[in-house]
Every structure is written in C-alpha cells, then in structure tokens.
Amino acid sequence: MKKEIDKKLQNKNIKPTPMRQLVLQVLTEQKTAISLPELEHKFEKADKATLYRTLKTFENKKLIHSIDDGTGSVKYALCQDTCQCHPEDLHVHFLCTKCNQTYCLNDFPIPEINLPNSFSLESVNMVVKGICSNCKK
Structure with missing residues (x-):
C-alpha cells in the first residue's frame, strides 16, 4: 500500500512526506468524500493547519477535488487517475440526506452547459440529494 501511495504522490509531483502519505491513505480508503473536521478526527494529534495545507496541495496538484455539497463543510475526494479537473472531467455528486455522506458519481458526467458566447x-x-443505498436498507 505504501508503494502505491508514494507512486500516486510522485505522479502528481508531490513530495511524499509522512503526513501526506497518511492523509492520502485515509482518502484512498474512504468510500465517500471527507471534510477537514472529519479528517482532523482521524488524526487527533495532527495540526489543523498542516492538514489543511496538505489538502490544498493535493487539490492544487489535481490529486483530489473539493465539493461544496451545501452542508456547510467543504468535502474532499480523490480524483480519478486521468482527471485534470477540466470541465469535461467533472461529475455529479450525491448527498444522502439521511447519513449526510457525499458520494462521487464518477460515471455520471455533468451535463453540457451552453453559456452565452x-x-x-x-x-x-x-449535487443531487436523496437517500443512499446504505440508508435505504
């Protein structure tokens, strides 16, 4: 797992520091998007500013993307390996109104937006809102 993490970081020209490795490992294991407070909870002794800088570095290097799902906390999720965060790479997000989890729906691209010239x-x-399959059970 550590080799995969280091390779992902190196592919995006991100120096593999211990904190970056740990944060990327958590993001890789996540099935849903995660907020900074949720990440802080996983790293109780980590500095909030360091975690925030790590997320911003990952976002700037297009390793992760941020999602404003309307809950009041920006959430973060891994980008797909080929993602360059161009408009054609964008996808729909799903917010479960029951468990408050946000899912990337990578197979559902954002519909084409025709803007004035x-x-x-x-x-x-x-962001599409509803009840996820886990909560429907």
Missing part, C-alpha cells in the same frame, strides 16, 4: 466555464458543482 461572452462567458467561459471554469467549474460546475452539481
């Missing part, structure tokens, strides 16, 4: 698209945030 003088506008240029930089990003789109599409």
